[in-house]
Amino acid sequence: MIEAVMLWNEPNNKSHWDFQIDPDWSQFADMVIGAADAIAEVNPTLPKVLGGISPIDPVFMTNMKNRGVLDHLDAVAVHGFPLDWNHWQINDWPDKLKEIQAVTDLPVWVSEVGISTFGAEEVQVFGLERTVELLRGRVPRAHWYSLFDLPRAWPATTRHREAEGSSYYRHFYMGLVREDGTEKPAYQHFRKAAPDFGLCQWFHFQDHRLDEGVQRMKDLGVTYLRTGLSWADSYRDGALDWFDRQMEALADFNVTVTFCFTPEHRGIEPHHTSPPQVKEEFAQFCADMVRRYGPVASAVRSNAAAE
Template sequence: MIWNEPNNKSHWDPEVDPDWSKFADTVSRTGAAIRAVNPGVTRVLGGMSPIDPMWVKRLEGHGCLDAVDVLAVHGFPLDWNLWSIHEWPNKIAEIEAVTDKPVWVTEVGVGSFGAEEVQVFGVEKTAELLIGRVPRIYWYSLFDLPQEWGATTRHREAEGSSYYRHFYMGLIRADGTPKPSLDSYAKVASEMGLMQWFHYLDPRLDDAVEWMKRLGTKKLRTGLSWADSFRPDALGWFDRQMEALQDFDTTVTFCFTPEHLGIQPHHTSAARDPQAFADFCAQMIERYAPKVATPVTETVAA
């Protein structure tokens, strides 16, 4: 996946790139770089949030959609979006109307901020509305975000309850105890994947793998951070993460600009050199999803 929520200012700075032309250039370069390393890898456009067909048309006008194979959407109708959970099929149809590419739901979630019973309803209604409607669904998330870590968003506590909802999206509490919604998810785990970010040197990695195998989860979406690639022993951490996740059908999200490489010194900024991001993605594909040579079959005449 190329970036995360690029039409959300918490993840892509619109002041640096108001018309998404820099983002489109980044997508074009990255899609080409990934294809050059391994043509068999499915290239997913970073999940849009909000779900916006006009944004898709804008990117189409910039000519970058040929560099991806799948479009993705994110939705949180009981927490952040201003539409009903029952509108999910219509939201999918809005994007299908402006593309001939498959549409995946790469983040969908309902938090337990107000009541854990609401999250149980959210898992069950989401499964009812989306399983069979789209090729892939990823529930956000397995674990609650520990409050001491802080959420990746631009306005933090100024967002009021919207900010604090970030810490209640998991099926498992930050102390490691399961919520009632985990039982609801377990019933559909083979059909609904999980989206779980793993922070640099995340101590939850092994527990996550154990939980996902116990639940029967088949598909996982996570991330490899370009910014993290400049931390000490970054490749060692990436190797450990990807080895731990090797038994899952994994969609890896590439995102987060290193501060020293951005037009502005922030992880949401477009890069000064978008090819540097494309090169990072190509290196990660070469390392973790290289092209496998097709064996040559020799035909011997009788």
């Protein structure tokens, strides 16, 4: 079910990692190295990718390189939203990739790129088509963010939420499909991007959109997907049942699964962005998930069922 694992999400963004607690990212580096090594013990051939960075920052990537993190990984990743949040233009994509390629020899993935319809839905059509022109053939993986709009009743994972003004509300308009289930104009245009482009779609705990998401991705010709399994969610009642259902539903896709989010009671501070109290616990979660859903584990279960 899994073609690659991604370790954390946007670690240089305070909405996902608290660098007031860990100002030099030394705790993050140690956590990722431990997790990568634990995964390698379970499945030494499964590609391991550094969580996509946002903003695209070669200084941060150099820090990870100097701390030895990249020696334990097979690829790095970046996120870019030039028409919504970044301070650069969409045509700068090739140069932004070169900034990271200049400091590492590892393949550079684009694990999230997207355009909101906050201002106008036609902007998303332009942004999709131009992004495909700029990234197709330049990176081994490009994941469009996202399939669905974020429901307005759900909070977006950001630092200050509504206090961010329009920047916050753009999070709710990143999908190709509106909250009411109707398709935006860019939906049909995405057919021309697949299968070269995959999708990034986060499925929340017991997400009611899972089955529709699978159907729509197949309709669009999507072959690869990035999603997540939350370490924090693993402590919920029925967590493994939900993880099993999610991963089984996605079995027809090449899935990059992101492991992230600190359980509040296991963080140095009670927040999902906090470094963990015990970094080995994150490594154990990653290893357990790879053992359960990785390619080797899937083959073992299939053989056992056949017998």
